[in-house]
Each structure stands twice: as C-alpha cells, then as structure tokens.
Amino acid sequence: MEFWRRKKSEAVDAEQVEAAGEQASRRSTALATRPIPEDALILIPLRNAVLFPGVISPITIGRASSVAAAAEAARSGLKVGFLLQRDPKADDIAPGDLYRVGTAGQVVRYAGLPGGANHLMVQGERRFRVVEYLEGWPFLVASVAWIPEAKGSGTDIEARFLQLKEQAVEAVGLLPNAPDELADVVRAIEAPGQLADMVANLLDVKNEEKQEILETAELGARLDKVLEHLGKRVEVLRLSKEIGDKTKKEFDSRQREHVLREQMRQIQKELGDEEDTAAEIEELKKAIEAAGFPEETLKHVRKEFKRLARMGEQSAESSMLRTWLEWMTELPWKASAQKEINIQEARAILDEDHFGLEKIKRRILEYLAVRKLNPGGKSPILCFVGPPGVGKTSLGQSIARATDRKFQRVALGGTHDEAEIRGHRRTYIGAMPGNIIAAIKRAGSRAGVLMLDEIDKLGAGGFHGDPSSALLEVLDPEQNGKFRDNYLGVDFDLSRVMFIATANQLDTIPGPLRDRMEIIQLPGYTEEEKLQIARKYLVKRQLETNGLLLDQVSLSDDAVRAIIADYTREAGVRNLERAIGSVLRNAAMRIAEGAAEKISIESGDLHAILGAKKFENEAALRAATPGVATGLAWTPVGGDILFIEASKVPGKGKLILTGQLGDVMKESAQAALTLAKSRLNESLDKWDIHVHVPAGATPKDGPSAGVAMYLSLISLLSSKPIRADVAMTGEISLRGLVMPIGGLKEKSLAALRAGIRTVMIPRRNEKDLEDIPADAKAKLEFVLLDRVEDAVETAIGKLPERALAA
Numbered sequence: 001m002e003f004w005r006r007k008k009s010e011a012v013d014a015e016q017v018e019a020a021g022e023q024a025s026r027r028s029t030a031l032a033t034r035p036i037p038e039d040a041l042i043l044i045p046l047r048n049a050v051l052f053p054g055v056i057s058p059i060t061i062g063r064a065s066s067v068a069a070a071a072e073a074a075r076s077g078l079k080v081g082f083l084l085q086r087d088p089k090a091d092d093i094a095p096g097d098l099y100r101v102g103t104a105g106q107v108v109r110y111a112g113l114p115g116g117a118n119h120l121m122v123q124g125e126r127r128f129r130v131v132e133y134l135e136g137w138p139f140l141v142a143s144v145a146w147i148p149e150a151k152g153s154g155t156d157i158e159a160r161f162l163q164l165k166e167q168a169v170e171a172v173g174l175l176p177n178a179p180d181e182l183a184d185v186v187r188a189i190e191a192p193g194q195l196a197d198m199v200a201n202l203l204d205v206k207n208e209e210k211q212e213i214l215e216t217a218e219l220g221a222r223l224d225k226v227l228e229h230l231g232k233r234v235e236v237l238r239l240s241k242e243i244g245d246k247t248k249k250e251f252d253s254r255q256r257e258h259v260l261r262e263q264m265r266q267i268q269k270e271l272g273d274e275e276d277t278a279a280e281i282e283e284l285k286k287a288i289e290a291a292g293f294p295e296e297t298l299k300h301v302r303k304e305f306k307r308l309a310r311m312g313e314q315s316a317e318s319s320m321l322r323t324w325l326e327w328m329t330e331l332p333w334k335a336s337a338q339k340e341i342n343i344q345e346a347r348a349i350l351d352e353d354h355f356g357l358e359k360i361k362r363r364i365l366e367y368l369a370v371r372k373l374n375p376g377g378k379s380p381i382l383c384f385v386g387p388p389g390v391g392k393t394s395l396g397q398s399i400a401r402a403t404d405r406k407f408q409r410v411a412l413g414g415t416h417d418e419a420e421i422r423g424h425r426r427t428y429i430g431a432m433p434g435n436i437i438a439a440i441k442r443a444g445s446r447a448g449v450l451m452l453d454e455i456d457k458l459g460a461g462g463f464h465g466d467p468s469s470a471l472l473e474v475l476d477p478e479q480n481g482k483f484r485d486n487y488l489g490v491d492f493d494l495s496r497v498m499f500i501a502t503a504n505q506l507d508t509i510p511g512p513l514r515d516r517m518e519i520i521q522l523p524g525y526t527e528e529e530k531l532q533i534a535r536k537y538l539v540k541r542q543l544e545t546n547g548l549l550l551d552q553v554s555l556s557d558d559a560v561r562a563i564i565a566d567y568t569r570e571a572g573v574r575n576l577e578r579a580i581g582s583v584l585r586n587a588a589m590r591i592a593e594g595a596a597e598k599i600s601i602e603s604g605d606l607h608a609i610l611g612a613k614k615f616e617n618e619a620a621l622r623a624a625t626p627g628v629a630t631g632l633a634w635t636p637v638g639g640d641i642l643f644i645e646a647s648k649v650p651g652k653g654k655l656i657l658t659g660q661l662g663d664v665m666k667e668s669a670q671a672a673l674t675l676a677k678s679r680l681n682e683s684l685d686k687w688d689i690h691v692h693v694p695a696g697a698t699p700k701d702g703p704s705a706g707v708a709m710y711l712s713l714i715s716l717l718s719s720k721p722i723r724a725d726v727a728m729t730g731e732i733s734l735r736g737l738v739m740p741i742g743g744l745k746e747k748s749l750a751a752l753r754a755g756i757r758t759v760m761i762p763r764r765n766e767k768d769l770e771d772i773p774a775d776a777k778a779k780l781e782f783v784l785l786d787r788v789e790d791a792v793e794t795a796i797g798k799l800p801e802r803a804l805a806a
C-alpha cells in the first residue's frame with residue numbers, strides 16, 4: 001500500500017502509443033521551420049500528470065502532435081509548456097480541453113524508442129498562464145504570461161514551512177521503500193514555495209487537486225493546501241505502518257511457536273520408534289474418553305480424532321489437529337469435587353495474610369458466605385481498586401487460599417486484541433486458545449480463582465476487535481456458561497470460576513464492564529498501618545528471602561518509621577518492602593563477613609545504608625513564599641500533594657496558565673481569579689497573573705483545586721504567605737461557596753505523608769470523615785469550609801485592610 005509515492009520509473013503520462021507517431025514527427029520537421037514568437041511556448045498536453053517547478057520528471061508521449069512538439073523543442077532548445085488535460089481519455093485536444101495554468105520546463109533528455117514511444121526527461125521551471133493559442137504549427141503553441149514565484153516571508157510562512165518540512169520528513173520515514181536520501185533532499189530545501197511544490201509532486205492525490213495547488217500562487221495558501229493533504233497522508237501512513245508492525249510481530253511469534261512445535265515432534269519421532277506413534281494415538285483415545293466432555297463436545301472430538309487417525313503422519317493438518325486434541329483433553333472439563341467453604345477458617349486465613357483492611361475482609365467473607373449458601377448462584381464479580389502495592393493481587397491469592405481453590409492470574413494490561421482473550425481460529429497458523437482458557441488449563445480446575453489483573457489497562461478495541469466486549473462475555477453470568485474460545489470452537493463452562501478483577505483507577509474501565517463488577521476500594525495505608533504491616537509481614541518475609549534468622553537482625557520501629565517517611569512516599573507498601581530488603585541485605589553481608597553476629601538497625605544507621613533521604617518536608621520549603629498553596633490531588637497511584645504557584649508580571653490583566661492542566665482546571669483557575677479580583681480592590685489591569693500547576697496532578701482532577709488556586713492568588717496579591725502545614729481541597733463557585741470533592745481518604749493520607757497538620761475540606765464532605773482511619777484522624781486537624789473566606793482566615797490569617805473590598 002503506497003499512499004504517497006514517487007512515480008519514478010512509471011511513465012507519468014501514460015499515453016497510448018500511436019503508430020502514427022513516427023510519421024507525424026517526420027512531417028512536423030518539415031513544417032516547424034516557422035519561428036515561435038518570443039512570448040510563446042510549445043505546449044504538450046499531459047493526460048494524467050501535473051508538472052511542478054523544480055521537479056525533474058520522466059514523461060512518455062505518443063500522440064503525433066506531442067511527438068512533433070518534443071522534436072521541435074529538442075531541435076530548437078526551446079522550453080515547453082506542460083498542461084494537464086481535463087479529460088484524460090480525450091485524444092484530440094482543442095484549447096478548451098486544457099487547464100490554463102501549467103509549468104514550463106526544459107526537455108533535458110529526449111529518446112525516441114522503436115515502436116513509436118518517446119521518453120522525455122523534463123525539468124519543470126516556471127508557472128505560466130495561457131494568454132492566447134496561436135495557429136500555424138502541427139502542435140499546440142500559445143502566447144503565455146509568466147506567474148512570478150511568490151516570495152513570502154514573515155513568521156506565518158516560516159511556521160508553516162517548518163511544519164511542512166517536519167511532516168514531509170516524517171512521511172518519507174514512514175514510506176516503506178523511500179530512498180534514504182529523500183529525507184535529506186527535503187531537509188535541504190530552503191524556499192517554502194519550492195518545498196510546497198516538491199511535496200505536492202510527491203503526493204498521491206488526484207490530478208485535479210495537484211492542479212489546484214499549481215494554480216495557487218499565493219504562498220501561504222499553497223503551503224496550507226499542501227499541509228492539509230500531507231497531514232492526511234501521514235495519518236494514513238502511520239496507521240498502516242502500525243498495522244503492518246503489529247501483524248508482523250504477532251505473525252512472527254506465532255509462526256515461531258508453530259515451527260518449534262513441529263521440530264519437537266520430529267525429534268521425538270527420531271528418538272522413539274514407529275510404535276510410539278501408535279501408542280500415542282491410543283493414549284489420546286483414552287484421554288478423550290476420560291476427559292469428561294459434555295455429550296455434544298464428546299461427539300465432535302471423537303469425530304476429529306477419527307479424522308486424525310486416518311490422516312498421514314506427515315500432513316500439516318495432522319499436527320494441527322493433534323495439538324488441538326491435546327488442548328481439549330488437558331482442559332478440566334469435569335467439575336472436580338469442591339471443598340465446602342468454611343467461613344471461620346476463611347476469616348482466619350484472611351487475617352493471617354493481611355493486616356487491617358477490616359471492611360474489605362468483611363465484604364469478602366460476605367461474598368464467600370453467599371457462594372457457600374448458593375454455590376450454583378450468580379455471585380457478583382469483585383473488583384479491587386486502589387494504588388499500587390496496597391495488596392490487591394495478594395488479597396486475591398488469599399481468597400484462593402481461604403477457599404482452597406487454585407489461583408491463576410491473567411494480565412490484561414495492554415491487551416488490544418480480542419483474540420488474546422478469545423483465541424484464534426484453529427486454522428490460523430500457530431493458533432492458540434485465548435488467555436482465559438489458557439489460565440483455566442494452568443489452574444487445572446474450572447472452579448478456581450481467576451484474577452483479571454489490571455482491567456483498567458485493557459487496550460481499546462482496534463483493528464482486531466474489542467477485547468472488552470470479549471471480556472464482558474466472560475464475566476456475564478448469563479453467557480459464561482457457554483463461553484466460546486475461537487480456538488477450541490466448542491463451548492466451555494466458566495460459570496463456576498471465581499473471577500476477581502484489579503485496577504488502579506476506575507475511570508479507564510469501560511463502562512459496561514464496570515457495571516458488571518462490585519467495586520471495592522483500597523485507598524492506601526497510614527504510617528501507623530504501614531509500620532504494623534512491616535513488623536508483622538514485610539520484615540519477616542525479607543529476613544527469610546535473604547537467608548537470615550529471626551534473631552540475627554532486628555529493625556527498630558523508629559528505623560521503620562524513618563524508612564516510611566524519608567525513603568518512600570507511596571500509598572501502598574511495595575517500596576517499603578524493597579527498602580527493608582536492602583537494609584536487611586546489608587546486614588546479611590556484614591554477618592557473612594563475620595563483622596558481627598547480631599545486628600540491630602536504628603534510624604541513625606539508615607543514612608549509611610540507603611543514602612540521603614529521598615523526601616524532605618517539601619511543603620515547609622515551598623510554601624514560605626507568598627503565592628504558593630499546597631493542594632491535594634487524587635491520582636491513580638494514591639493521593640498526592642501539589643503546589644499551586646501564582647506570580648505576577650507586568651502586563652494587561654491576562655491569566656497565564658502553565659503546567660499540568662486539564663480543561664476543568666483552567667476553568668477552575670479562571671473562576672478563582674474572577675473571585676479574587678472581585679474581593680480585592682487593587683486593580684489588576686497592569687499585571688498578568690501566572691498560575692503554574694506542577695506535573696504529577698491528574699489534569700482531570702481539576703475541580704478540587706479551586707480553593708488552592710484562590711488562596712494562592714489571594715496570598716500573592718496580599719503578599720502574605722500561606723501556612724506551610726496547611727493543605728486544602730475543594731472546588732469553588734463564583735459566589736465563593738466551597739463545593740464538595742471526591743477521594744478525601746486518599747488525599748488525607750497523602751497530606752499526612754507529606755507532614756501536613758491541618759487539612760481544609762468542604763463542609764459538604766464532612767460525612768466522608770468517618771472513612772478516614774482513626775490514627776490519621778488523630779494526627780490531622782480538619783477544618784470545614786463553607787466559603788472561601790474561611791480558608792483565607794485559617795491559612796493566611798487576617799488580610800490587611802487595603803486588600804479587602806467591601
């Protein structure tokens with residue numbers, strides 16, 4: 001597929017060669033003695049090409065009049081004008097059949113070939129417009145007016161020129177067969193008009209469109225036209241390259257597997273003897289009878305097996321069929337006897353594996369109780385949502401352990417292709433079942449716990465079908481009793497599988513999928529909870545991993561607290577566990593070296609082992625200057641603090657916004673400024689206000705930054721700093737009311753992690769305070785806001801009179 005190409009070897013003007021050509025050229029030599037006037041050009045009509053200035057192009061001609069024209073041009077050294085004809089099929093050309101604007105060029109090479117075809121190599125030079133056709137030659141001649149080459153400059157032209165150059169270089173890179181030098185040629189062009197012409201020549205668009213570009217003398221308009229066409233081509237090229245790459249990659253890996261499988265079979269055959277194959281067939285037969293297929297499926301499998309038995313060993317289909325039969329017989333079709341769920345035991349196991357999480361464990365036990373009472377019933381699908389490292393995956397494992405079921409995980413992150421979930425048809429080279437069936441086979445049970453990990457990172461449906469619609473079928477209790485994997489080609493019963501999904505964030509889960517699941521949020525841990533988790537689980541596990549005995553190394557609570565506060569800043573405990581691991585490995589080394597027998601690690605030792613503190617009390621450092629407010633944000637990896645910084649520069653009262661801003665946040669900033677202006681009597685007409693929101697915030701989370709933006713502006717304009725230990729969240733209305741926000745729990749934990757003492761929240765979020773862990777609540781003071789003035793009073797204090805309007 002070449003959407004944009006250089007028609008190099010092809011004859012640009014594919015004229016049918018007429019036998020009359022040669023005769024005509026002889027006749028014309030005799031006639032062409034009459035001189036051509038100064039302001040006139042010999043014309044050659046082109047059926048399906050547009051010649052541009054600056055372009056060298058091969059042209060084939062055949063019509064008698066064209067051959068005569070070319071011969072005369074070659075003889076006299078005169079330039080020739082090339083004009084596109086309106087109807088490419090027309091043979092006899094009258095002046096009205098041609099466009100009036102064309103390009104004059106020099107014929108640099110002329111070769112008459114046997115059979116009458118004539119090849120020209122033409123270099124396009126200047127645009128012209130036909131003024132009047134002249135009579136008296138065996139070819140077309142017209143007096144012409146030159147169209148001067150537009151010389152434009154200025155930033156407008158420059159910008160478009162640069163953009164065109166960039167896109168053209170990209171397009172050349174995307175072309176499968178473009179010569180490398182082409183990009184260099186494009187880069188070297190310095191005249192915008194010339195670049196536009198050159199790109200227009202290369203574009204694979206209709207001739208009428210090229211003609212239109214040729215006729216556009218004005219530089220800006222010409223650049224725009226070319227840019228528009230090129231933009232579209234580049235899109236298409238990008239897409240086609242993406243498809244090509246993806247298909248190729250997929251095909252390669254599948255084919256590789258297929259080839260390896262084949263080789264393995266050959267080797268096995270070499271090693272064994274003929275009887276082995278017979279034995280194998282016999283074994284397969286036994287496996288089929290023992291597999292426990294449903295009746296319909298059994299019939300189908302038996303039929304396929306018979307086909308295999310009749311087939312020659314060597315045939316390609318036989319290996320395909322055999323692989324399929326192996327898959328079929330190895331799948332757990334039978335419902336194995338399931339141990340009854342014991343709620344007491346399950347509770348003990350959940351408690352054993354995880355600290356805290358009381359609400360969540362209770363919900364899990366309820367879920368298990370329902371399953372126990374009604375094993376065949378349709379239970380909801382649980383979906384654990386929360387930041388990394390808070391225990392989503394490990395809770396799933398724990399549920400499997402608590403119910404004595406097999407655990408398997410299917411990673412959905414980056415799944416773009418429906419076939420990854422549902423498999424490829426058996427006839428496809430190297431086809432395999434999808435990852436759901438593959439996981440069931442690994443588990444060896446169709447009543448295990450199947451974790452659908454990272455369901456929020458499921459790729460959008462693309463060229464190969466939508467994975468989320470396939471997943472919907474998997475999770476739908478009405479349909480999943482008859483799940484059809486393309487590879488198996490028969491129904492498989494998934495209704496007994498306990499599906500549990502995990503996600504970092506909710507918004508990116510496709511709506512229909514989200515509706516099908518029960519969402520359980522894990523917001524993250526407080527410092528105290530982390531300490532407990534470390535003491536009860538992480539330290540023990542890391543001691544074991546590093547081959548240490550329990551009494552060889554001890555880690556003081558202070559040391560753990562210091563690791564939590566100074567070396568990790570996360571909602572979960574994954575980095576904490578990693579850091580504990582490094583500390584213990586350091587101790588293990590010292591013990592192994594014989595430096596000590598027992599080591600106890602205090603917080604003072606950490607610097608030597610883990611290096612300098614990674615997190616300082618940033619809030620205190622940043623917030624000392626007026627105009628800086630500490631906001632709270634919700635992100636998929638837990639809550640976070642962010643600094644909103646306002647400053648003013650001489651200007652005209654504009655609001656400049658930079659940094660990580662979504663549309664909502666821009667509106668929020670505008671509202672904050674309007675509000676601040678209406679509260680201050682100082683005129684802002686001579687200043688531009690600049691508000692910066694640093695990276696790290698989720699642009700979508702804009703609304704909750706309204707209060708912080710307002711405070712940063714008030715602080716800036718009144719030159720009074722905001723208290724460093726205060727953080728805030730809340731949206732504002734134009735009348736100064738503070739509106740409620742989401743994610744309070746995550747935000748509070750983030751504030752605590754960052755050393756904040758006072759958190760200002762909308763009064764309408766008061767009810768959410770009950771979800772906040774007790775030890776966080778004990779350490780934070782919550783100030784409830786009705787109006788923005790409440791926030792000013794708490795965080796800035798009384799404003800000087802001057803700054804307050806009535």
Ligand SMILES: Nc1ncnc2c1ncn2[C@@H]1O[C@H](COP(=O)(O)OP(=O)(O)OP(=O)(O)O)[C@@H](O)[C@H]1O
Pocket residue numbers: 353354355356357386387388389390391392393394395502503504533537572573574
């Ligand atoms: N409450 C807890 N008690 C004990 N250990 C915990 C607790 N929470 C998390 N952990 C431990 O933290 C580690 C990380 O947890 P896990 O792998 O389940 O994270 P996750 O939530 O699945 O994260 P991700 O989103 O990155 O997949 C595990 O080793 C887990 O056992």
Ligand SMILES: [Mg+2]
Pocket residue numbers: 392393394453502
């Ligand atoms: Mg996980």
